[in-house]
Amino acid sequence: MPKAKVTKDLVRPASSAATGTSRTPVKVNTGGTPMWYKVIMFGLMLLGLAWLILYYLAGDQITWLAQLGPWNYAIGFAGMILGLLMTMGWR
Numbered sequence: 001m002p003k004a005k006v007t008k009d010l011v012r013p014a015s016s017a018a019t020g021t022s023r024t025p026v027k028v029n030t031g032g033t034p035m036w037y038k039v040i041m042f043g044l045m046l047l048g049l050a051w052l053i054l055y056y057l058a059g060d061q062i063t064w065l066a067q068l069g070p071w072n073y074a075i076g077f078a079g080m081i082l083g084l085l086m087t088m089g090w091r
Contacts, residue, residue: 032091033090033091040086043083044083045080045083048076048079048080048082049079051075052076055073
């Protein structure tokens with residue numbers, strides 16, 4: 001099989017070193033997530049889970065919880081989903 005001829009370009013495109021700009025991403029030190037953010041995030045997840053457990057175990061005995069009916073599922077899962085959505089902002 002014949003080999004391809006290698007041609008050298010006489011004019012090179014301007015590299016980033018020649019222009020003085022760096023293409024390497026730079027990490028910005030933000031210092032992490034504040035403590036209150038983590039507390040709210042994990043608190044919402046645990047509160048949603050506790051709400052669902054409370055509804056399953058004592059839903060008939062607590063009158064205001066029984067009056068909510070199927071909305072208890074929405075409340076419990078909404079708390080857990082909000083906590084999970086907050087994990088996207090956690091650093």
